[in-house]
Amino acid sequence: MEQVAIRTCASYDPELVYEEVKALIDELGGMGEFVKRGERVLIKPNLLSAHEPSKHITTHPHVVMAVARLCQERGATVVIGDSPAIDSFQKVAKKTGMEAVSQELGIPLVEFSNPRPAPNGERRVFKRIEIASQIFDADKIISVAKLKTHSQMLMTLGVKNNFGTVVKQRKAEWHSTAGTSRDLFASLLIDIYLTVNPVLTVLDGIWGMEGMGPTNGSPVFLGFLMASRDAVALDLCCLTALGISWKLFPVYRQAKIRGLVEPNLSYKELYTRISLCSATKGFKIPKLDSMSVIPKGLEAISRRYLVSKPVIIDSICKGCERCLTICPQKAIRKQGNKMRIDYDNCIRCYCCQEVCDFDAITFKKGFFLKVTEKIF
Structure with missing residues (x-):
């Protein structure tokens, strides 16, 4: 090494x-x-x-x-x-x-x-x-x-x-x-x-x-x-x-x-x-879903229902549009003063969460992560 x-x-x-x-x-x-x-x-x-x-x-x-x-x-x-x-x-x-x-x-x-x-x-x-x-x-x-x-x-x-x-x-x-x-x-x-x-x-x-x-x-x-x-x-x-x-x-x-x-x-x-x-000691890391165990052809279904998804907290969101700008799939739109995510197009890359300055984007746990947490 x-x-x-x-x-x-x-x-x-x-x-x-x-x-x-x-x-x-x-x-x-x-x-x-x-x-x-x-x-x-x-x-x-x-x-x-x-x-x-x-x-x-x-x-x-x-x-x-x-x-x-x-x-x-x-x-x-x-x-x-x-x-x-x-x-x-x-x-x-x-x-x-x-x-x-x-x-x-x-x-x-x-x-x-x-x-x-x-x-x-x-x-x-x-x-x-x-x-x-x-x-x-x-x-x-x-x-x-x-x-x-x-x-x-x-x-x-x-x-x-x-x-x-x-x-x-x-x-x-x-x-x-x-x-x-x-x-x-x-x-x-x-x-x-x-x-x-x-x-x-x-x-x-x-x-x-x-x-x-x-x-x-x-x-x-x-x-x-x-x-x-x-x-x-x-x-x-x-x-x-x-x-x-x-x-x-x-x-x-x-x-x-x-x-x-x-x-x-x-x-x-x-x-x-x-x-x-x-x-x-005790360093806290993110809990990640598996994004690579789903058979080819079922990726869209897995992302939609099984993998954790980003969720915008309306009470914190300032409508600054940073998430809209960074999204590679253009899966975020502005509705009034708040942002909305199109989960059919969202690929779960979490770029939106990465650039949010207000900690207004959290995650809703996917099926894989929920099961893993129960097992371990």
């Missing part, structure tokens, strides 16, 4: 974060192992939407700043970029603190644009993938992810952070194409990760999010940072630290099938290597 470095970090004090990130990467050989003088390095944080760092929805700016400083110290030219899900890039950059990092370090901020087809890769399942042209223009990519739960994919960690390289409007297309099955979508995430091929993944787990993330979960102090050349290995180490079974994680299931996980690697073996703060 590729080495995964782990460091505890008690706060987001900028100098403390810098020292801990430096020590973290030094465990992997130092930043000089990843970037060289004169190289153009693109740092890709998680900038899902326009939220302040205290909400712990996006990568904290001080973690991004620490990585950027280390790259600059090696003589690299640094750029920070992402493609937010729905808000304007300018609004996201300002709200998340990335604009301040850009100004302090003299680093350009770029919004991913101009989708470009990626060269075919031998290990890819999806033969045609388009990602932002800025990825191909960089010499090296460093992914700086945020530790959060995810209502569709269980967790969003190192591998999934690369989905942000898909330009805004293309994200909805992929949710429509592959979002009906968690394992199929996990396979897509792995393809995108292999295409982007970051030389280093850093995970901001000082504060994370538990519950129904990635936007409306509960912030939780975890007090650690992780880094690795291998985002799959990093994700598994993170799951282990949080006490989460790998088998629940769609990315793990697909990575194992594709030979990206060591055959003899065990959860128990990895657990003995990891010693973190007690705050990781």
Whole structure:
């Protein structure tokens, strides 16, 4: 298994974060192992939407700043970029603190644009993938992810952070194409990760999010940072630290099938290597339905009656239309001042819940989840 470095970090004090990130990467050989003088390095944080760092929805700016400083110290030219899900890039950059990092370090901020087809890769399942042209223009990519739960994919960690390289409007297309099955979508995430091929993944787990993330979960102090050349290995180490079974994680299931996980690697073996703060105990994860056990041809029936569905709480909904805008199937409409979901067209990708700023979208448990809860 590729080495995964782990460091505890008690706060987001900028100098403390810098020292801990430096020590973290030094465990992997130092930043000089990843970037060289004169190289153009693109740092890709998680900038899902326009939220302040205290909400712990996006990568904290001080973690991004620490990585950027280390790259600059090696003589690299640094750029920070992402493609937010729905808000304007300018609004996201300002709200998340990335604009301040850009100004302090003299680093350009770029919004991913101009989708470009990626060269075919031998290990890819999806033969045609388009990602932002800025990825191909960089010499090296460093992914700086945020530790959060995810209502569709269980967790969003190192591998999934690369989905942000898909330009805004293309994200909805992929949710429509592959979002009906968690394992199929996990396979897509792995393809995108292999295409982007970051030389280093850093995970901001000082504060994370538990519950129904990635936007409306509960912030939780975890007090650690992780880094690795291998985002799959990093994700598994993170799951282990949080006490989460790998088998629940769609990315793990697909990575194992594709030979990206060591055959003899065990959860128990990895657990003995990891010693973190007690705050990781009792970490709350979303309860997911099975979306991949229904025979072909019956998917529409299963989604309609068996799988948990998003439900809009009228008393909380502000009618802001973010859910309407993000829905890949156009299954949401506005009726008066409230939003309504067409469940015949809803594919249960839960993008609506992901972007709701008011926690106005909850879930009605599907048949599978109800039965599972009774059994276990």
